[in-house]
Amino acid sequence: MTPRPGILDPQGKAIHHSLNSLGWDSVEDVRVGKAIYLDLAAEDEGSAVEAAEAMCRKLLANPVTETFEVSLVDVPAGDDGADGAAT
């Protein structure tokens, strides 16, 4: 989840300022979002992504202020069950 362009991101602004004052003048913009890791059971990768996207639209993201992106990451070895976790 990332703040939409044009939506004031006070956290990003504060971090941007701090990075600049530490000497990283190359930083031109900072946006602060969040990552939600879902461990879910699904038939295949496509349906896992589809389900995660539906969850984002319904609850996890606010379309007014945020955009979202769903991607699959590997479940660490030893973790049982899921075919993949959508983030």
Next chain:
Amino acid sequence: MKVAVITFPGSNCDYDLYKAAQQVGADATFVWHRERGLDGYDAVLLPGGFSYGDYLRAGAIARMSPVMEDVIEFAHRGAPVVGICNGFQILCEAGLLPGALVRNASLLFSGKDVHLRVERVDTHFTSQYEPGQILRVPIAHGEGNYEADESTLERLEGEGHVVFRYVDAAGEATDAANPNGSWHNIAGIINDEGNVLGMMPHPERAMEELLGSTDGIGIFTSLAASLSAVAS
């Protein structure tokens, strides 16, 4: 006038709102977020607080409470709904009001008295105020920064949906008087139909001289007057 005060886990202004409704003669009832059905109520009030600890986004999880389906239906019938602070956040999350409340521009929680200018007096909630009246009412929030996309903001201003604006003591909507970075100093808005009000400041905490201000009373007397006009 029968008024429902919806209580969520983490609501903390529910008793203030209950008392405020009683103070203007309403028969107030707490309705737990898991209850269903709002038949028989004349108005619904959503209190401030930190429902579900503000997890995910303020109001996002409360919006999924069973009773919210009834609140949405109640609002769609044209009956009056007021959301204060967390209640405003929940109404935005539920899509009953446009836009969203994001983190204060200062990144800090802000609890203090502010001045508000009454921008509309032709609503169910503000008829007992004078046009342009300046109120002193407390705020207490960390996520009260009103944001929306540009076309929504233009429409809000163009169609006069801004009901309260943060101003200084002289009534000017300056940046210094804006406690949270809200676009155009927006403190409270009303929906297209005029029956749903959301505001970040707490009128229910400005009902007694002893507590520093009585400027919040007008919202509740306006609501009572509007409902008695409907009843008669």
